[in-house]
């Protein structure tokens with residue numbers, strides 16, 4: 001391993017090394033995580049050692065099996081969504097979109113659910129864990145825009161409109177100590193089924209077609225570039241492992257350690273937006 005540590009406040013050398021890696025590999029498989037969106041005001045989940053910064057996110061099992069937990073989820077989401085919905089792509093999203101326009105990105109796979117790559121004009125994107133701007137019925141598979149569901153949540157829970165809270169990842173918000181049992185969560189208007197954000201929860205599998213599209217793109221790529229992910233979640237880590245097994249070089253731009261550190265040929269510990277923006 002030939003890892004290079006960089007001072008986060010002096011990204012010039014980091015940008016040079018990363019630019020050399022990108023120049024050397026014409027077709028990149030890019031994987032992004034929460035670290036690329038922090039400069040857009042969306043906080044991430046993990047500290048520099050890869051541990052949880054806060055309470056781990058809700059699992060599918062709890063969401064489906066516990067009505068109070070579900071109320072709590074949507075109440076926090078109702079409040080958090082108002083901020084999340086206005087986040088804009090930053091220099092890192094724009095730099096990767098520019099790289100795609102130059103024909104250098106085989107595919108961009110993101111673990112984020114914020115839709116900011118698409119907002120930056122990136123075209124070939126696999127949202128591995130779904131999109132927070134859609135809601136899905138677990139009964140009939142109907143999908144509806146989150147904005148529409150947001151209006152319904154607000155209509156049924158007018159008292160909650162005055163609540164403000166700290167922002168949390170994935171449009172969540174910290175609202176400890178509030179009376180979640182009074183929060184009303186509408187079911188599917190068509191079938192009465194449970195409505196769930198169209199994102200992959202912990203305890204849930206990534207849909208097969210997304211995984212297969214990503215795997216094929218990785219096979220056709222020359223190298224892998226990880227941006228803003230600790231790769232602690234297996235759904236992202238397994239691409240790094242597959243790249244290493246196929247002897248494709250891997251570069252990572254991430255503040256802090258990654259689960260794949262020993263697989264990397266280049267490690268740049270610096271701010272994503274500062275480094276990619278300087279390319």
Ligand SMILES: [Zn+2]
Pocket residue numbers: 137138139140141142188189190191192193
């Ligand atoms: Zn339904």
